[in-house]
Ligand SMILES: Cc1cc2nc3c(=O)[nH]c(=O)nc-3n(C[C@H](O)[C@H](O)[C@H](O)COP(=O)(O)OP(=O)(O)OC[C@H]3O[C@@H](n4cnc5c(N)ncnc54)[C@H](O)[C@@H]3O)c2cc1C
Ligand SMILES: Cc1cc2nc3c(=O)[nH]c(=O)nc-3n(C[C@H](O)[C@H](O)[C@H](O)COP(=O)(O)O)c2cc1C
């Protein structure tokens with residue numbers, strides 16, 4: 001973990017409030033694991049005050065790092081308007097990351113909305129290990145405008161299945177509907193490989209994925225979000241209720257948790273359909 | 280030939296300061312709850328460059344803290360309701376202190392209890408530990424035997440508590456005052472009268488924030504402690520009020536310090552040293568930068584000893 005200055009070298013708008021921030025000067029992030037994140041702050045004075053947690057989308061040679069961001073408030077809006085050359089301060093890599101891909105495991109990567117980055121990086125890392133074709137990505141959001149980087153995902157060599165709540169692209173419905181369908185498929189196919197689920201997205205989606213995994217007794221990892229101030233385990237702000245201790249910290253013990261660790265305190269299944277997609 | 284200005288620039292201004300029985304290499308400390316147990320920042324700045332650090336508040340037994348969400352950002356600040364979660368005295372001594380002993384800066388341990396006896400017990404045990412340079416009592420903790428009113432709000436209760444702790448703590452004992460009072464001066468006087476070595480001013484200010492969409496408070500406990508630049512004018516005012524009343528113990532100024540100039544404002548208002556809190560989240564290397572900025576200011580202003588600044592406010596009165 002390092003604290004350093006980086007520069008925006010490219011800021012690519014993807015429409016719908018999504019953009020990819022490409023940073024240079026991030027040599028310290030080399031070797032980061034999928035699921036890890038950074039605390040990022042632009043040169044924007046006192047408001048907003050705290051740095052913002054953002055997952056790594058991709059880390060390449062020569063100190064290049066990509067982030068996928070969605071505008072939801074002040075900080076992300078300022079980032080969207082950062083031109084190439086802007087200075088940002090970066091603290092990272094932070095957190096633990098997803099388990100590494102393995103040849104005897106088929107990973108189902110479930111992304112909801114702007115929860116894509118850690119799973120994109122996981123797929124990229126599977127590709128590098130020559131294991132992308134053994135896994136698949138299920139990616140859901142509210143509308144087709146919220147499904148981004150589709151070409152880039154396909155280029156990683158991973159099978160991609162989409163879901164939108166309005167049916168504008170892929171399956172009409174929630175990404176968890178697609179997950180259930182795929183689990184049926186995998187079980188029918190009686191593959192010799194063990195199934196494993198990794199998910200990142202809105203909290204309602206994570207609980208739904210966790211419940212599905214529990215009901216099928218499948219190993220499952222959820223990447224959680226909480227409000228953060230420090231990102232390094234000192235403010236104790238990012239607590240989540242856990243099974244093995246009263247609280248765990250998203251920035252230090254997570255953001256990736258075994259589902260069983262955090263599911264014990266998930267609310268009971270609700271009938272609300274509204275929060276299955278993008279944030 | 281060098282001009283007199285050049286000579287002055289070559290001589291580094293003296294930054295060392297003494298506060299509440301402890302000598303510091305410079306007046307910049309880091310505040311409790313915002314700097315963990317020091318170790319977490321070791322890779323991010325030079326701990327040796329700091330005057331000192333104050334640990335997360337320690338209680339006799341480990342504490343679990345409050346349900347989430349525990350923090351939220353507000354205009355130029357943040358609210359927190361961590362619930363004084365900490366590892367407890369024993370684990371602190373076993374797991375955190377070995378690093379602190381060799382970290383190269385002064386170590387103050389912030390502590391609290393939920394009863395009189397807990398305060399005394401905790402203070403005595405911490406003061407006995409090698410590697411602890413001094414203690415800072417957090418008196419913004421609810422007294423569970425007296426309806427949950429904070430110990431630090433009533434000068435009489437506070438005075439008794441300070442006296443009881445003073446009797447068992449043979450190391451420098453500072454008291455960190457709550458700003459949630461209409462009379463900060465009486466609280467400071469109660470500390471001085473009962474043997475405290477210094478007062479730290481201020482802890483967080485009670486506040487709240489609401490999510491209008493869900494109509495819920497943004498933090499689970501409804502109220503939380505406000506910190507950050509938003510509170511600096513209030514903190515400065517309180518430091519100066521205590522200084523003006525000539526309370527005979529020194530002051531450590533805390534509240535919204537972001538840079539060297541902010542720190543110098545506190546020194547001018549009457550603080551002998553300062554603590555940097557929330558700013559360590561904004562920029563984890565800021566405490567070290569603030570030391571440099573104070574030095575630069577002294578050079579630029581021809582101040583040869585930072586002590587010249589303490590209480591040097593000119594009010595024209
Ligand atoms: C570990 C981690 C990784 C993340 N990775 C990414 C990422 O790769 N890309 C991305 O776009 N976002 C990511 N986020 C979320 C991102 O941090 C927030 O969207 C951002 O902090 C909002 O800042 P803002 O100033 O724009 O919004 P604010 O003005 O602070 O808030 C605007 C709205 O967004 C909500 N909000 C604020 N913070 C969060 C949060 N942490 N989670 C959910 N809602 C929030 C607020 O409640 C409010 O309604 C991540 C969060 C965490 C904890
Ligand atoms: C997340 C957080 C945790 C804190 N924990 C403690 C604590 O354990 N004990 C204490 O005396 N003060 C605690 N404080 C208060 C700070 O030490 C400091 O007094 C306050 O934040 C004001 O300074 P600032 O504006 O520079 O942050 C905490 C503050 C924050 C933001």
Ligand code: FES
Pocket residue numbers: 227228229230231232233234235236237238239249250251252
């Ligand atoms: S963000 Fe501070 S402890 Fe996790």
